Amino acid sequence: MASYSSRVRTDIARWLQVGLIDASTADALTRDVEANERKSLSFGSILAMIAALLFGAAVLIFVAANWQAIPRLARVAALFAIIFAGYVGGAVLKTRDHAAMGEALWIVAAAAFGGSIALIGQMYHLSGDEASALITWGAGTALAAVALRSNPLTVAAVGIADAWLFLKGFDYFSRAEFPHLFVVMASVLFAISFWSRSQAARHLIILSVIFYLVLLFTEYETLQVAVPLVVVSVLLFSAAIFAA
Structure with a gap:
C-alpha cells in the first residue's frame, strides 16, 4: 500500500496535469510534503524500526555464535555485505516510497556497523575499550545520518x-x-x-x-x-x- 506522502505526490501531479494548480504551487506543495515526511515518525515507522533492530540483533547473534566456524575473510565480507545491503537497500526503498522500510534497513546497517567494530576488533585483537568503540560507531552513524538526511x-x-x-x-x-x-x-x-x-x-x-x-x-x-x-x-x- 502506498504511503500518505506518495498518494499526495500523485495527487499533486494529477492536479498539475489537469490545470487545477500551476507549476510553482505544485513545487511548493511537493517540498512541503517531503519536509514533513522527513520530520515525522509514524507508528508504522516505529514498528518497522523495532523489527529492524530485532532482525539486526538476530543476525549479529547468529554470526557471533558461529564466529569461530566461519573463515576470517568470509566473516569480514559478511559483515560489510550486511552494512552495504542495509544502506543501499534502504535508499532504494526510500526512492520507491517505502520510507518506513527504508529507514528500518538503515537502522539495521547502523547496528551491523556497531557489531562489526566489536567482532573485527575481537578477531584481530585490536586494542581499545568500549568507549572508543562507541565513539567510532557514533561517528559512523552520524555521518550516515548527514549523508542520508x-x-x-x-x-x-x-x-x-x-x-x-x-x-x-x-x-x-x-x-x-x-x-x-x-x-x-x-x-x-x-x-x-x-x-x-x-x-x-x-x-x-x-x-x-x-x-x-x-x-x-x-x-x-x-x-x-x-x-x-x-x-x-x-x-x-x-x-x-x-x-x-
Missing part, C-alpha cells in the same frame, strides 16, 4: 553518544577522565538534527545535557559551572521547540 539515524547517533556518556560517567566514579568531549558531540549532533529535521534527536540531546550537568556538578561541586550550562541547555531546548 535521516531522522532515525540521527536519533540513533544521539543514543550511541548517550551510551558513551553513561559509560564514561560511571567510569568517572572510578576516577577516570571526565567526559568533557560530550559537549562537542552534543553540539555536532544538535546541528545535524536540524539538517535531518529530527526534533526527537534534539529533545534527547537536551535530556542528555541534564545528565551531563549532574556529572559536572558532582565533579566540581559548584554552581558556577552548572548554572551557565543549565542556561545554555534551556536556550537549546527553546531553539529545538521553535525550530520544530
